[in-house]
Amino acid sequence: MLEIILVSALNGVLYGMLLFLMASGLTVIFSLMGVLNLAHASFYMLGAFFGFEISRRLGFWPALVIAPVLVAMIGMAVERYGLRRVHRHGHVAELLFTFGLTFVIKEFVEMVWGKLPADYRVPSALDFPAFTLFSTNYPAFRLFVLLISIGIFLALLLVIKRTRIGLIVQAALTHPGMVGMLGHNVDRIFMLVFGVGVGLAAIAGVIAGPILITQSSMAMLLGPILFVVVVVGGLGSLGGAFAASLLIGLVQTFAVAFNVSLADLFGNTAVGAVLSVWLSDIWRVTVAQVAPILPYLLLVLILIFRPRGLMGTRDT
């Protein structure tokens, strides 16, 4: 039992940190530009496929650097020539633009790499068990992913707290209009932040690709969860996004680890006999099977009891 809890906790934190790598970019882009980038998960997918293609030709380490830079450049081009143009038509048009982008990126990936999962493997330099917990071998690559995510998290924290551009971003989180009034080149900051934001998502793609499955549906599977994270955390709140990422990471990993159903809980009691008739559909469904629903259930509950999210301050 302790083993399950420890391993699940590690995996949950890992998944949560990966989510935060994406959610942080998404949150900063949203706070600054007022547009929720629906294509964020698509850039994560592009990162994974670029990482796969480059590591096949040049090796994993160059891929870890080149793929995010490439995706960041694509992101900046999209902001400069697409989003900025749409901006004057208002927020709904911007949302729809990024929504259209998810279609085009998915189709592009299917056009080039097909619909089947890509054979993206853990690099051989990291393909060994790092340590053994009771009887479970914990892979070194997972540890590496965890360390990278934490490293980027700390770097991001430093940039936001200690540099000038971080100061501007921080100001924009709470007073977006004022920042523009103070004469900063808002257009360039937008482009830069958009590029860095999707670049972070691409890093998540490169390092998560070998653990999760790299295929053209990965953006559609992860995207909605990402949006749950930012809404549950509170739109525009970095701290909230961090808390919600970890929360959802842990909830999902723990749910998968437990094979308990209503039938197991009530068993052969009198209550059980009555319930098994009325709840025949969900009687034998285990917690592990409902794991995919949990984030959305959490979303609905949060909206009923705390509509602005865990740490949200702005009502949008």
Add this chain to the structure above:
Amino acid sequence: MSQTRTLPHSGAVGVSRTGALARYAMWVALAAVFLLLPYVFGSRLALSTMSLMGTMIVFALSYNMLLGQTGLLSFGHAVFFGLGGFVTVHVLNMASSGAWALPLPLFPVVGGLGGLFFGALFGAIATKRAATAFAMITLGIGELVVSSALILRRFFGGEEGITTDRTEVMSFFGYSFGPQLQVYYLIAGWCFISIAVMYAITRTPFGRICNAVRDNAQRTAFIGYDTNRVRFIAFSLSGLFAGVAGGLSVINFEIVNAAQMGAVESGTVVLMTYIGGVGNFAGPIIGAILVTWLQLILSDATQIWPLYVGLLFIGMVMFAPGGIAGLLAMQGPVIAAGKLHRVLPWYLLALVPGVVAVIGLSIIAEAMHQFSIRAAYGPNITLYSMPFDVTSPWPWLTGLALAAAGIWLFLRAGRLARDAYDEVIAEGRTG
């Protein structure tokens, strides 16, 4: 405050007498078109295509009650289409086992009631927020319902879905609804009723308040309306008509499954509505017909057709936010001034390089597809009845050249057409 007004206003408020006459004439004409279409396109394929289009028209119009009329961007609208369908299919199966005597033409009402119920249920949660948060919540609700559907097998029938037989219910004046022609008329009839009712709703004070909430929620609240409640009612009504569309779909295909509530279907209705035009009542009708037709002919011609539909959508968002209906409506004052002959040559001039650019882009896309995924089928493809070898540089160079030249000329000609249009409009104002 973030609810910036983006959607052009639909129609004029003041109706003159001739306007009212023209309006009735329009409805009669619409009914006549619905009645006569099977005599023009009588093949089985055409009939089932038109049945599908009729269903999609109702679905897209119900979506525009949210996006166009109330300014609510929903990414989970297919949920109500699908749930309406599931309710219909269960009632249909119960009716055919003799539990109720209900003729088939009344079943879209059942679907509508199902859609209304779930619309009110989920709307109570979703409409607590507006703008971006609303969009995210509808996305979440969509995912929630689809993933629950795979667990609740009794109601949703797992991955296969639930089938039915439309001919086994109580007969309706001797019509069995076995032949596709009878199904077409059933769908066309309900399509007409739904169009008329949804149009009527936009003309009521409630419809106007929906527009006010879309344009400036804060001011609407100031004059004493509860904006959340307006959004809630609009959401529920939109669920009702999506349910009607779901019911029509069940009658047409005799099957419904969980995938029909999914993100793909929800995305399709966004594309349809926006490409057609959200600012105009007729927009979603145009969009539903066009996108259904595109899906049919493109999916025959190429495997990567969603790429083209996606690019068309992005192009619309960037260059023509009013959609096709918006572009057509812009020509209204020009036609009224009798100066169409002055702008039409410029439009044609822009159209030629536009078509060239599309051909160029599609050559690149198809060549890339053949090169990577379909490599096993050999390097030779035929595009626009010209043979290409994708391992040689020719298709790439041809495609690039055509696309680059086409886009450059299209942008230039587009600017000229725009200037000509502005000139005509300016003359109309001064003269």
